[in-house]
Amino acid sequence: MSESRKLTRRQVLQGTAAAGALGMLGNLEWIGQAWGAADKVKMGFIFVGPRDDYGYNQAHFEGKAAVAKLDWVKAFDEEKVPETIEVQKTMESMVKLDGAQVLFPTSFGYFDPHIIKVAPQFPNIQFLHCGGLYQEGKHPKNVGSYFGFIDESQYIAGIVAGGMSKSGKLGFVAAKPIPQVLRNINNYTLGARSIRPNCTTNVIFTGDWSLPVREAEATNSLVDQGIDVITCHVDSPKVVITTAEKRGIYCTGYHCNQSKLAPKGYLTGAEWNWAKVYMDYAEMIRKGQTAPHLVRGGLKEGIVKVSDYNQVVTDAVRKQADAAKDKFMGGGMVVYKGPIKDNTGRVVIAAGKEHVQTDIWLESMDWLVEGVIGSTKS
Amino acid sequence: MSVAVPQILNKALEPFLIIVGSLTVSMVLFGIFVASAGADPFEVYQTMYRAAFGTSFSWQNTLVRAAPLMLTALCTALPGYLGLIIIGGEGAVVMGGLFAAIVALTMPTAPPIVVLTTMALAGMVAGGVWLMIGGALRHYRAVNETISSLLLNYIAIALLNHLVTSTFRDPESLNHPSTHHIGEANMIGVIPGTDLHWGLVFGIVACVIAWFLMHHTVFGFASRIAGGNVRAAQVAGLPVGRLILTICCVAGAAGGLAGMLEVAAIHGRANDTLNANYGYAGILVAFVARNNPLAIIPVAVLLGGIRASSGLLQRAHELPDATVLVMQGIIFLVILFSETLYGRFAKLQKQGAS
Numbered sequence: 077m078s079e080s081r082k083l084t085r086r087q088v089l090q091g092t093a094a095a096g097a098l099g100m101l102g103n104l105e106w107i108g109q110a111w112g113a114a115d116k117v118k119m120g121f122i123f124v125g126p127r128d129d130y131g132y133n134q135a136h137f138e139g140k141a142a143v144a145k146l147d148w149v150k151a152f153d154e155e156k157v158p159e160t161i162e163v164q165k166t167m168e169s170m171v172k173l174d175g176a177q178v179l180f181p182t183s184f185g186y187f188d189p190h191i192i193k194v195a196p197q198f199p200n201i202q203f204l205h206c207g208g209l210y211q212e213g214k215h216p217k218n219v220g221s222y223f224g225f226i227d228e229s230q231y232i233a234g235i236v237a238g239g240m241s242k243s244g245k246l247g248f249v250a251a252k253p254i255p256q257v258l259r260n261i262n263n264y265t266l267g268a269r270s271i272r273p274n275c276t277t278n279v280i281f282t283g284d285w286s287l288p289v290r291e292a293e294a295t296n297s298l299v300d301q302g303i304d305v306i307t308c309h310v311d312s313p314k315v316v317i318t319t320a321e322k323r324g325i326y327c328t329g330y331h332c333n334q335s336k337l338a339p340k341g342y343l344t345g346a347e348w349n350w351a352k353v354y355m356d357y358a359e360m361i362r363k364g365q366t367a368p369h370l371v372r373g374g375l376k377e378g379i380v381k382v383s384d385y386n387q388v389v390t391d392a393v394r395k396q397a398d399a400a401k402d403k404f405m406g407g408g409m410v411v412y413k414g415p416i417k418d419n420t421g422r423v424v425i426a427a428g429k430e431h432v433q434t435d436i437w438l439e440s441m442d443w444l445v446e447g448v449i450g451s452t453k454s
Numbered sequence: 455m456s457v458a459v460p461q462i463l464n465k466a467l468e469p470f471l472i473i474v475g476s477l478t479v480s481m482v483l484f485g486i487f488v489a490s491a492g493a494d495p496f497e498v499y500q501t502m503y504r505a506a507f508g509t510s511f512s513w514q515n516t517l518v519r520a521a522p523l524m525l526t527a528l529c530t531a532l533p534g535y536l537g538l539i540i541i542g543g544e545g546a547v548v549m550g551g552l553f554a555a556i557v558a559l560t561m562p563t564a565p566p567i568v569v570l571t572t573m574a575l576a577g578m579v580a581g582g583v584w585l586m587i588g589g590a591l592r593h594y595r596a597v598n599e600t601i602s603s604l605l606l607n608y609i610a611i612a613l614l615n616h617l618v619t620s621t622f623r624d625p626e627s628l629n630h631p632s633t634h635h636i637g638e639a640n641m642i643g644v645i646p647g648t649d650l651h652w653g654l655v656f657g658i659v660a661c662v663i664a665w666f667l668m669h670h671t672v673f674g675f676a677s678r679i680a681g682g683n684v685r686a687a688q689v690a691g692l693p694v695g696r697l698i699l700t701i702c703c704v705a706g707a708a709g710g711l712a713g714m715l716e717v718a719a720i721h722g723r724a725n726d727t728l729n730a731n732y733g734y735a736g737i738l739v740a741f742v743a744r745n746n747p748l749a750i751i752p753v754a755v756l757l758g759g760i761r762a763s764s765g766l767l768q769r770a771h772e773l774p775d776a777t778v779l780v781m782q783g784i785i786f787l788v789i790l791f792s793e794t795l796y797g798r799f800a801k802l803q804k805q806g807a808s
Contacts, residue, residue, distance in 0.1 A: 126775070152769040159727040161651075161720045165515045166765050172511055174769060185630055185727055189720070207629070252619070254629045283615055284726065440628055 117177060117361050119143060119354070120170035121153035122163060124183035124311075125286065131312035135332040136182045136206070139350025143358050152176075159185035167194045171201050178202040178361055180354070184209075195219050202367055204357065210369050220367050222353055225374035225433050226330075227263040228404050229346030230307075231411055232375075232382045232397050233328040234267025236344045237305040238275045239393030240326055241268075246277040247298035247306035249316050251285045253452040255441040257309045260330075260346075262445040264307060266411055269447050271396050278303055279450030285311040295319040305343070317342065333383045344397075345383035352378045374433060375404040418443040419450075468796065469744060476792040480785045487780060493771045505766035506759030514649050520758030521650075522547075524657030525712035526736025527743065527750045528664050529585065532705040533599070534745035535668055536698055537681040538592065542585050542603030543709045544733025545610035549584045550577035550710025551717045552614050555724035556622060558636040558717075569640045573714050581710020582703040584610060589702030593695045611729050618725050632725035642719040651719035653712075657754070660708050664747035667704070677701060709733065735761075738782060742789050757782070 119140075127137040133155065144151035152174055157163045163186050170176040181191055184207045195203045195216040203216075208223035237246050246268055250257045261279055268275040278301060280294040291308070292315050298306060305326040308316040313330045314337060320327035321338035329335070329345025353371065360367050373379040382401065385394055403409040410432055414425035424443055425431065431438055442452060485495035506516050529543035554577035558569050588606055591597035615631075624634040642652050668674035680687035680694050687694055712732060717724055739757055743749035764778040 120769075154765045154768045154775070156775040157765075158730040160716065160730045161518055162730075162761075165518060165762070168511070169505075169515065169765055170769070173505075173766065185725075188630075189722055252631070254631065256629050283612070 116148055116150040117358055118175050119149060119151045119358065119361075120167075120174060120176035120179045121151065122157050122166055122170075122179070122181040122183070122186065123153065123155045124159060124185070125156060127153070127155045129312040130314040130317075130334050130337065131310070131331040133182070133311070135348040136180070136350050138332060139348075139354045140180075142351035143354045146355075146358065148362060149358050157183075159183060159190070161190075163190050164194050167191070167203070168197075171198050176201065178204060178357065178367070180204050180206070182206045191219060192216065202361070204367060208370065208372060212369065220369045220371070222371040222379075224348055224353075224372070224377075224379035226346050226348060226380045227259045227411070228374040228409075228433070229380045229382050230260045230330075231263040231267035232401050232404075233307060233344050233346050234264035235271055235397045235400055236385065236389055236393055237264070237307065237326070237328050238268025238270075238272040239396060240343055240389060241272075241275070241305045243302055243304050244272060244275045245301070245303040246275060247295070247301075247303035248277050248279045248448075248450075249291055249294045249298070249306065249308040249310060250279055250281050251310045252283065253281055253442075255439055258441045258444060258452065259438065260309050261448060261450075262441070263411055265445050265447045266416075267400070270400070275447060277448045277450075279444070279448055281450070282310065288312070288315045291315045292319050296323070299323045299325055307345075329383055335383060335386070340388075341386075342383070343386050343389055347381050347383055349379055349381045372434070375401065376407055412438060417446040419446050419448045421446075469746075469749075472792050472795050473742070473744075473749075473789070476788045477785065480781070480788045483784050483788070484781045487784070488773075488777070491773065491777070493773060498767065498771060498773075501766050501770050502760070502763035505763035512762065515762040516755060516759040517654050518650055518758075519761045520754040521653035521657045522712045522715065522732040523736050523739050523754040523757055524661050524750055525653075525708045525715075526732045527739035527754060528660060528708035528736075528747060529705045529733065530737045530740035531743065531745040531747055531750060532664060532668070532701050532708075533585075533589070533698075534740065535674070535677045535681045536701055537684075538589070538698065538702070539600045540585060540588055540603045540702065540705060541600055541737050542588055542606045542706070542733070543736045544729065544731065545603070545607040546581035546584050546706040546709025547713040547716070547733050548607075548610040548614050548728050550581035550713030551721075551728040552610075552617065552713070552724045553577060553580035554710075554714035555633045555636060555717045556617075558640060559622070559634055562637070566640045569636070570642065570718060573636075573640075573718055574711060577710040577714030577717075578707035579710070581713060582705075582707040585702045585706030585709070586699055589698045593698045607733065611726075614724065614728060615726060622724075624723070627723075627725070630725060632721075632723045635722045636717065638722070640718065641722060642715070651715070653715040653719055656711060656715060658751055660711065661747045661750050664704070664708070668747065673697075673700075709736075738786055742785065 121140045123133040123136060125133040128134055140151050140153050143149050154166055157166050167179055170179060187205050187207060187209045191203050191205055192215060195218050199218055202218050204220045204222060206222055208221045210219055210221035248261050250261060265277040278298055282290045282294055291310055295306060295316050306320045307328040308330055313334055317327050317334045317337045321341050326341045326343050327338055328343050332347055333345060335342040357367055410430045412425055412431040414429040415423060415427040416425040418424050488495045488498045506512055526543040526547060529546055530540055533540040554573040557576040558573050561569055588599050588603040591602045592599040618633055619631040622633045623631050644651050676692050677697050680692055680697050684694055713728055716728055739750055739754050743753040760778050760781060764775055767773050767777055768775060
């Protein structure tokens, strides 16, 4: 008895002393001073998932890492922040405790209601959100959006996939049937069919952004159905890519470069190039400029890119892919040019009509193009 | 000394000392872990304290995270009195939030107080019915309630995703399928003078009511008897089946209320963000609090503080978010092991008293 009593008393004493010491530290005015760098541009990044997910979050983290290398920037980040009140607290905390001048809450779900609620409290801080949701007059003035037309890269990847496929059957593991995802599926298919008109894309929707087990099941199921090139639009393509490599088929990546995960089968991939976007923003803030409310662009603007081709990609296919890329770079490429039918046979874009990349009509896409096997209702 | 301590204090002292002791041991273990990860454990604790409790902003940050945990912890704690291990808090939150949003949308012209009351009731009923399914499967079909309540979580999330992408979808929520907004007028405000929404008050009140229910009513007494020995309870004529269903329903109602608050205080609409793992974090809280509703309050605040400190740990020490998960895991395990200390300690005290 006496032994355990003594131990407890000692612990209690230690605990009290520690708590007292910590209490004193708590009273110190430390905000902003801890970093000792008042003249640096302070940028805060918030990610919804892990920094090293080989996907959406890693793409942003790589962008953050690029600006963090500049000696006049202090960049800090926080990962796995849920899209609820916690992200509001993280934003406030970055402003109040770290002295952030600009915040990049990168997940789509951070915008409404979280950024809209926090931004008006800090009118001197810029809140730049990835997703293109900003609307003039409706949203706070210190809010902006940036987004890339990654479907352009998917079009190129589709050409490579269609050219390298033996069966002419491609696979696509997708999270949800929302416009952004459908646009990628359609571009991938249109790219493949531009060089191989009878190509098809089998789509499986998993239902959510991060369901590794279901993504692996979907990949296996697609391979069993005879597809021999696969890609995806989920938060982390890791499982799809590694499963494809294990099953001995080709794959094309998404979000960031996954060639390390599949050295044999990774043909190419659609990647973000956030480093450029974040560098540009950092430069603007350094000069004291207000960032524009809307930054968008595709291959031409350097906001998205295409992974280097795998050595197995044949010269003929490279040439076709590069030709399309050059057209995008020159600004003369229109993917959604009629006649285009959806996969139920309905004409969605009449002959002679075209929808350029920035056309708002494309942002409410709810159909799958001819050649896609699957349904938005699934 | 223990001679002078009244019996009741002695009873409270034992769990208190064991839990404080376990937390101390956890902190030492976590300190070693942090040191092996290359950070100074004292600085890390200092940062954690600063981020969780050091300023008034930190306190609010902590409490806002603690509020839903108080409610979801009840999902696991209350059935615990009956010896049931229910881990379906996540499903109750999701169902509560979903149905709270749906009923709010059916009454666009009603005054806010009516809308909010109806939302709270709808959320509680939805959550309650959801966990009652687990209880009913247990009682009538002898299905393991832990497994069934876990699986019910996935069904709830699937149902939510289905309904917000079809019947109840706001057509303008293109890339983030959600229901329509319940209307700014119907949102629950903040507690005056703070940045905290009323969820915290709901959580504390719910815990106190739950404690009163389980410790000071015939119902609570009957439940504890049934939890101690089902056969004895049946022989004594206690309606065990009804107790199971009622307790599961009350537990689910707490989770449903948490979901309703997520909608009415934060999102304004129901969508997949309702599934923010509060239900699972609540299991840990209930466990550490040893299912005692009053103990849930400080434990939820502690866990909220740990979660709140994650951000600054990442930014100031460049540690991954998983660091605080490791800490939670260590606390969980040490508390689990400390269970074996109960009784031994009491025996020692009795000897001292004699």
